[in-house]
Amino acid sequence: MTDTRFADLLERVMGLSAATIGPGAIERAVETRRRETASRDTEAYWALLQASSAEVQQLVEAVVVPETWFFRNPQAFRAMEGDVLGPRLRADPLASARLLSLPCSTGEEAYTMAMALMESGIAPHRFSIEAVDISQPAIDMARAGVYGRNSFRGHELGFRDRYFDPVPHGWALREEVRAPVRFSQGNIFAPGFMAQAGSFDVIFCRNMLIYFDIPRQKQAIAVLRRLLAPDGTLFVGHSEAGLMREEGFVSAGMAMSFAFRRAPEAAIAAPIIAVPARAAIRPVAPKRAAPARMMERDRPVRQAIAYPAAAKVPDLATLRRMADDGRVEEAERGAQAHIRDNGASPDALLLLGLISDAGGQGKAAAHYYRKVLYLDPGNVEALGHLALLLRREGDHAGARLLDERMRRRDERSS
Numbered sequence: 001m002t003d004t005r006f007a008d009l010l011e012r013v014m015g016l017s018a019a020t021i022g023p024g025a026i027e028r029a030v031e032t033r034r035r036e037t038a039s040r041d042t043e044a045y046w047a048l049l050q051a052s053s054a055e056v057q058q059l060v061e062a063v064v065v066p067e068t069w070f071f072r073n074p075q076a077f078r079a080m081e082g083d084v085l086g087p088r089l090r091a092d093p094l095a096s097a098r099l100l101s102l103p104c105s106t107g108e109e110a111y112t113m114a115m116a117l118m119e120s121g122i123a124p125h126r127f128s129i130e131a132v133d134i135s136q137p138a139i140d141m142a143r144a145g146v147y148g149r150n151s152f153r154g155h156e157l158g159f160r161d162r163y164f165d166p167v168p169h170g171w172a173l174r175e176e177v178r179a180p181v182r183f184s185q186g187n188i189f190a191p192g193f194m195a196q197a198g199s200f201d202v203i204f205c206r207n208m209l210i211y212f213d214i215p216r217q218k219q220a221i222a223v224l225r226r227l228l229a230p231d232g233t234l235f236v237g238h239s240e241a242g243l244m245r246e247e248g249f250v251s252a253g254m255a256m257s258f259a260f261r262r263a264p265e266a267a268i269a270a271p272i273i274a275v276p277a278r279a280a281i282r283p284v285a286p287k288r289a290a291p292a293r294m295m296e297r298d299r300p301v302r303q304a305i306a307y308p309a310a311a312k313v314p315d316l317a318t319l320r321r322m323a324d325d326g327r328v329e330e331a332e333r334g335a336q337a338h339i340r341d342n343g344a345s346p347d348a349l350l351l352l353g354l355i356s357d358a359g360g361q362g363k364a365a366a367h368y369y370r371k372v373l374y375l376d377p378g379n380v381e382a383l384g385h386l387a388l389l390l391r392r393e394g395d396h397a398g399a400r401l402l403d404e405r406m407r408r409r410d411e412r413s414s
């Protein structure tokens with residue numbers, strides 16, 4: 001008979017679902033801790049766990065997945081600054097914002113929030129960032145603020161020169177970025193978790209809910225709802241977006257950023273939440289000079305499995321909603337099938353461009369954006385996104401040409 005005691009304990013303490021990380025991962029962690037604590041056998045280690053909450057925390061540490069890096073899914077940070085906080089803070093010089101990164105792991109996400117705001121000219125005293133994770137070593141590393149190569153992925157590393165100093169084993173974050181961020185250790189399922197914390201204008205809760213089973217996901221989302229200001233914005237990971245709709249949130253309509261707001265009460269039970277397609281995939285601050293800070297993940301161009309020829313392909317507005325809600329691969333297959341059945345259209349190509357961009361596939365994204373502009377030279381979304389992409393790849397002259405095209409287009413239309 002399989003011994004599920006350890007998996008059950010981890011589920012109870014931190015919400016971890018054995019099915020998502022695989023029972024092998026739990027067995028390995030138990031075996032590592034058994035050896036490290038010099039426990040004679042699994043029974044002895046189990047007894048130790050019953051007697052010591054410190055050892056329970058050590059077992060938690062052995063199973064957490066701390067994978068993270070700076071500017072992971074750059075669209076979310078762009079939307080957070082360009083669509084959510086930037087306009088609000090610029091409109092009212094006395095306003096300030098509270099942000100939460102939960103889970104923050106080793107701190108890259110929280111510090112990226114700070115850099116994203118600072119790059120757009122928002123002074124650090126205008127915002128504060130709370131950052132929480134269950135792992136104490138992760139929090140210690142975050143506080144130390146020294147990062148190795150693994151935290152900097154992709155080609156655009158300009159932000160590293162602007163905000164870090166080289167040190168013998170990596171790069172040390174400068175004080176100006178560290179100042180607005182406060183780290184603490186915490187478990188989202190602990191009774192009274194952040195009970196006194198008040199509410200946050202922006203919460204990033206990315207790549208944690210996927211490790212929980214459904215009841216724990218619901219419990220965690222209830223905590224997030226309590227911590228989110230009534231008009232706040234919650235960013236989740238792309239594979240977590242589908243969950244949010246079932247839990248009373250609606251897409252905030254920011255392309256590929258997997259951002260959600262509380263649903264109006266009446267909409268909670270509705271199976272499909274109508275988001276106007278135009279609003280859902282609007283360019284993220286296309287006219288402003290985009291800070292050169294986004295990163296790309298080095299991974300091969302994803303091949304979406306083809307849509308079956310006989311299947312009914314959803315219309316483009318539905319496909320856009322799917323993509324914004326995190327059903328990215330389905331949306332990608334749908335857009336390709338749409339082109340197969342109806343020929344290439346600017347909207348279908350734009351959607352493929354946005355999906356590639358969100359997946360860190362800059363070359364493919366640029367290719368699609370250029371195709372849109374070939375068919376529709378004044379397409380403001382393609383102009384805006386391609387300009388951002390070129391800037392982050394260091395092609396400032398190319399980006400300026402697109403800005404200029406956008407300006408001329410605006411003049412003509414006004």
Ligand SMILES: C[S@@+](CC[C@H](N)C(=O)[O-])C[C@H]1O[C@@H](n2cnc3c(N)ncnc32)[C@H](O)[C@@H]1O
Pocket residue numbers: 013014015064065066067068069072102103104105106109132133134135138186187188189205206207208237
């Ligand atoms: C993959 S990292 C995500 C980091 C970052 N949000 C990102 O997307 O790059 C997952 C983190 O969730 C944390 N975690 C897991 N269960 C938790 C819980 N119950 N409460 C708080 N943090 C938890 C882990 O310690 C780990 O650092």
